[in-house]
Amino acid sequence: MSDIVVPAEWVADRLDEVRIVDTRDAWEFDGIGHIPGAVNVPFDSFRADEHAAEDDTESEPGGPEGDAGGATTGQGMLPGAEVFTEIMSEAGITADDRIVAYDDTHGVFAARFLVTAGLYGHDPERLHLLDGDFSAWRLDHETASEVADFDRSEYVVDPPAETPLVGIDAVAAATDDPDTVVVDTREGWEFEEGHIPGAVRLDWRELVDDETRGLRPREEIESILDERGIAPDKRVLLYCNTARRISHTYTVLRHLGYPDLAFYEGSLTEWKADGRNLETGA
Structure with a gap:
């Protein structure tokens, strides 16, 4: 078994070594608290609506069979390379960072963030899902109310030649x-x-x-x-x-x-x- 899904203790021991991404809504991040050092990237910010997906289809990574990876219908699809670049740059994350993502819904929204990052070229070995969620974390670990200050980065999207996407x-x-x-x-x-x-x-x-x-x-x-x-x-x-x-x-x-x-x-x-x-x- 790998360290793709990591326990809270693993994260607590590495707070200064990883970038932590909280994918809850902003009101939860600000009002309830968050893991120290986390940056807020709400789920709605990295999923495309129907029009965004249609407009940015050509920038989506493709599947291993050459199928178009970006769907053009519905909610919850890939946001597009330019949008994701801006999200990560605004969060001060670089392509070399080791990322741990979490939410308060058993990890389903955080996992979507990690998959999106991997499809846009972030090293999958540097992407981790917190085992548990914020409710589990705060039972035994410190939380924070202040927002960590990170300088804007210049995140580089570099989709791999082959991905797990299929059409x-x-x-x-x-x-x-x-x-x-x-x-x-x-x-x-x-x-x-x-x-x-x-x-x-x-x-x-x-x-x-x-x-x-x-x-x-x-x-x-x-x-x-x-x-x-x-x-x-x-x-x-x-x-x-x-x-x-x-x-x-x-x-x-x-x-x-x-x-x-x-x-x-x-x-x-x-x-x-x-x-x-x-x-x-x-």
């Missing part, structure tokens, strides 16, 4: 591939209303312990994955509705060492908009 045609082909398992990370009722044919359901929250607000023990997670046929020797292709929830599952599977992960950024929003077939029921 809609690659997803359709994967539904007939015995070496690929297509995973729907939404809730059960959503899955029953309609899902990509052949997909298996894995609600992202199943991997989270509600009491600790962090990940379940590794053996419990592996048991759940094994039950669904989500094995390390398979190519695992993830989707949800708008690519938020798959970000958490993607991060957890990377943490567990799964070697072949595919990320359908368009997710079910794009799939339905394109008129593709859906299966219903459990």
